[in-house]
Amino acid sequence: MNLRLQFTLSVSVLLLFVIIFIAYVIFSSQKTFLTLQFEESRERSFKVVFHACEEALKSNEEEQIDNIINAIVPIHKPAIAYASFVSGYKRIFISRDEDSNVASAFLERIKRSYQYKTETYDSLTGEKIYEYSAPIISSGDKYMGTLIIGFSQDYMDSQIREGTSIISSKIKFVAVIAFFLAVAGANFMAARLIKPISLLSAAAEKIGEGEKNVEVDISRNDEIGSLARSFNEMSRKVKEADELKDSFVSSVSHELRSPLAAIDGYCDLLIEGINNQYPPQRQLKGLKIIKEATLRLTSFINNILDLAKMRAGKFEMKASGVNIEIVIKEISQLFESLALAQKKTLKVVIKDELSPVYADIEKVKQVITNLLGNALKFTKENGSITISAMKSGAYGDDFVEVWIADTGVGLSRSDAEKVFEKFYQVKEGEFKKPKGTGLGLSIVYEIIRLHNGRVWAEGELGKGSVFKFVLPVMRG
Ligand SMILES: Nc1ncnc2c1ncn2[C@@H]1O[C@H](COP(=O)(O)OP(=O)(O)OP(=O)(O)O)[C@@H](O)[C@H]1O
Ligand SMILES: [Mg+2]
Known part of the structure; x- marks a missing residue:
């Protein structure tokens, strides 16, 4: 489902359930209300007859009582089953029922009573009768007779x-309409709620199938909206991670393949050289290239291992006071001769009298080497590189x-944040990407982090970059 x-x-x-409950409440309160109304009107009817009889007796018009009793039963048939007036010397009884057995059964109940009372009982035919009996008393406290009226409870x-x-058929009608409206409303609500979920699930499926650039277009200000925003963010990160993986694979394969190919090729050349007695100059050149390729491989493997060690917190630092200027x-x-060869100028500016920093000197050298190496690599001919040191403005003395x-x-602002990620390399634009693995800056980042320092990059596309780091001064 x-x-x-x-x-x-x-x-x-x-x-x-809510509709049934409301309908039940309306129905039962209406029933109670109707019952009360009928009971009140029955009592009122009895009182009216009682007062009429009382008036007739008080004004010595006893024959009026006959008329009243004779009139009310046929008028209120079948609500009134019988009516009667009894006194010491008089008994009037009128029954609604023509069946003499039933009528005489009612007649048997007619007795004088000296106090007001009501009673419910079953008649001979099983009909429920609600009977009032009340004595009529003269102004001189003299008993003048009893008025008895039997109302049919079943009729009421x-x-x-x-x-x-x-009422119940009206309630049923309204309840059915309300129910259908509720179902339609619930269905509409469900569709509104579930549509973005389906969109999200379809988008997640696409990501699962390896599609990139998947985004859901849901702009709502509720939890689903924030889920969609997180989803889009996640999708962006997945894409970035995927690109990083691609650049990792291409870097690693390039960094491993090209020196290996060089070693392989020059080994062949040397074997051939020994057999054919090539001049030693030529063989030496081959050996130098093999040595260079081996160094390149070693440095790449060392970089990966160093980084893994530092990330795992297993890197041992040999910290001491280091004079950064030196x-x-x-x-x-x-680097000077390299810069000169590439027609780039390299300047050193030491601005303040600097205290020694607490650091592992070899690691600090590695940081500066990586950063200077990058600066040279990403600067064209006739460019200039300046390395300066000072007391920290941002982080204090x-x-x-x-x-x-x-x-x-x-560097663009967004790339300036990402360049410290492992294997991240800025995409090639008009500028041809020089060789590299994208590990240099991640190593810089880890080293500076281990020294409790900070490193960050600033720059403007086409104009140059500044890589800045701070290291803590040695205490005591
Ligand atoms: N001075 C710089 N100017 C412009 N971009 C830079 C500079 N330094 C680094 N970057 C960018 O940051 C990326 C990552 O630098 P990083 O030093 O980590 O790797 P790499 O130099 O490409 O390779 P590796 O250092 O491992 O040989 C570079 O590929 C480059 O795109
Ligand atoms: Mg580098």
Whole structure:
């Protein structure tokens, strides 16, 4: 059973119960109201006759009583079964029933009574009779006779039933209409609620089938709206992760294949060289290339292993006081000839008197090497790279801040946040992407994190980038 049907059914059943309950309440209160009304009107009728008889007796017009008793039974037939007046010397009895047995059974009940009372009993025919009997007392407290009237309870009940049956058929009619409206309403609500869920489930299926760029178009301000927003966010992340995986696979395969191919090719050349006695110069060149390729492979594998170690928290730091100025100058010197060869200028600016930082010197060298390496790699000919160090503006005197700024391809704001992710490389634009694995900056990030420092990137596309990091000053 699908969700829409389940929702419609459960809401409809719930509403059915509510409608039945309301209908029952209306019906029973109407019945109570009618019963009260009939009982009141029966009592009023008895009182009217009683007062008429009382007046007749008080004004010594006893013959009027005959007229009253004789008149009310035929007038109120079949509501009144019998009426009677008895006194010491007089007895009037009129029965509605022509059957003499029934009438005489009623007659047997006619007795003088000195107090007002009501009683319910079954007649000879099984009919329920509600009987009033009340003594009529003169103004001088003298008993003048008893008025007895038997009302048919069954007739009254049938009148009530008739009254309620009209109401009950109206209630039924309204309840049926209300129920159908409720079912239609529940179905509409279910459709409204379930439609975005179906959209989400279809979109999730597409992602499951490997489709990228899946988005659901639901703009609502409720929980479903926020679910849709989270879903779109998740879908975006899945796409990014997928792209990252692709770039990982291509980086890794490139980084492994190209040095291996070089080693393989030059090994063949060397074997051939030994057999054919190639000049040693040529063989040396081959060996140098094999050595370079091996170094490249080792560095790639070391990078991956270092990163995994640092991520797993298993990396041991040998921290001590490090003079950052010396480190910067040492590494810049190493890069100088490369920069010169690539027609790029490399400047070092030390702005303040700097306290030593508490760090692992080899790791700090690795950070600066990676950042300078990138700056050179992503800057075209005639560009310039500046490495500067100062007391930290953003993090205060307890930190030393280092900037590596270049006039290269630059970075967009969103890429500046992502470049520290493992294997992330900015997509190739007009600028041809140089070689690389996308690991350098993740290693920088992990090293700085282990030193309780911070690293971030700023830049503008086409104008250049600045990579900045802070390291804590050594205490005590
Ligand atoms: N100075 C820079 N200017 C512009 N983009 C940069 C700069 N430094 C890094 N990036 C971008 O950040 C990406 C990630 O840099 P990272 O150093 O992690 O990897 P890589 O240099 O491509 O490869 P690897 O360092 O592993 O050899 C680069 O591919 C590049 O797109
Ligand atoms: Mg790099």
